Amino acid sequence: MPPSTEERPQMSIEDFEDLANAAPEHVRLEFVGGRLRTKDPLSVEDFEELERRAPETVRLEYINGKLEVKAMPDGKHPSLFMWLLRQCLLQRPDLNLVPESGVKAEAYREGRARTDGSLAPVDHYKGDGEWSNPDGTLMTVEITSRDRDTNQRDRIDKPIGYAEADIPVYLLIDRDDNTITVFSEPKDGRYLQAPSYPWGATIELPDPVNITLDTEKLKDYAD
Template sequence: MTPGTEHRPQMSVEEFEELERHAPEAVRLEFVNGRVQVKAVPDGNHSEIYMWLLEQCMHLRPDLRLHPERGLKTEAYRKGRARADAVLVPKGGLKGHGEWSEAGGVLMAVEITSNGSDTNQRDRVEKPDGYAAAGIPVYLLIDRDDRSVVVYDQPEDGRYRHAEKLPFGATVELPDPVGITLDTEPLQDLAD
């Protein structure tokens, strides 16, 4: 990389959105830290983990909705486009939104790791920073590789000030404004 070009985006947000509109349905694109990234298509265990979380949210917080595969405007000044595995919003919270929603009103973003080679950088480094910069109160990372759940909260100055990592099987408290307690025991069989 040429010195001084580390933070230069590959293209503008508008160019990315045009590219993404014309991508084949089987390809899911994101624009994180100025780079176009291909997001892995979920496997069966990924889908089962999403359904487990959906059931928990519906049961414990029927006033909220967990939407899959939601496009979010992230990073400073909304220059990023992340496709969260799920977002938790108040009922009706996405009404009138286009494909890429402003993060205001999103209570929690969720990522479930896949077997992609860029999972570490994207889900564990770039996504927390992007979601924090967008002001999303809680980021839940369900890390299949590490068999853990990481809860990020208290976004400030583009970073989450607090993160708690717990193994699959632990009881996980999702802080306000989410206010849900998860028994993650079922994740033990879905890690692979």
């Protein structure tokens, strides 16, 4: 999918400088072409230490062995999340849709993904630290943002990472083409099913989620 003309760089130079100043001494960062990079290979342990020290304005992920910056919510992003939250609460009061949830993704739990939402039984994440094991998570949710890396991150890398972690359903609310893609049936690191629906369709989320989404309201949020 071609990039949006409204997309933003990963982060500002000011945020990069704050992050670089807070980074552990052996983690060397650089900022090239509006993108955050590490000068040396980064381990999961180094990533978690860097993430703990990051300023509040910077949200970090560790995707496919690389340091990534997750865009801050913008514009209609919160409205889209609240639309989904209301439908989940009405139909499945036994579940919580937890915003900004950190999940150990990918094979062997080596990735660190910060979801826009994670659906799980009430109190499932109680007592967890910053990054929860995916066991018991029924669905992860991502809402695309206007940043240059959303295509690779949300449409390519995260479906693989969530499938490798055996998360049953990955819901992608795509603001670029006004669609919802429902990834399901993870097997061997891939989702076997990934149908896409236009905003306005009625969507049946598969087991174990079992929620029917009336997406007519989403037309109000189309750009």
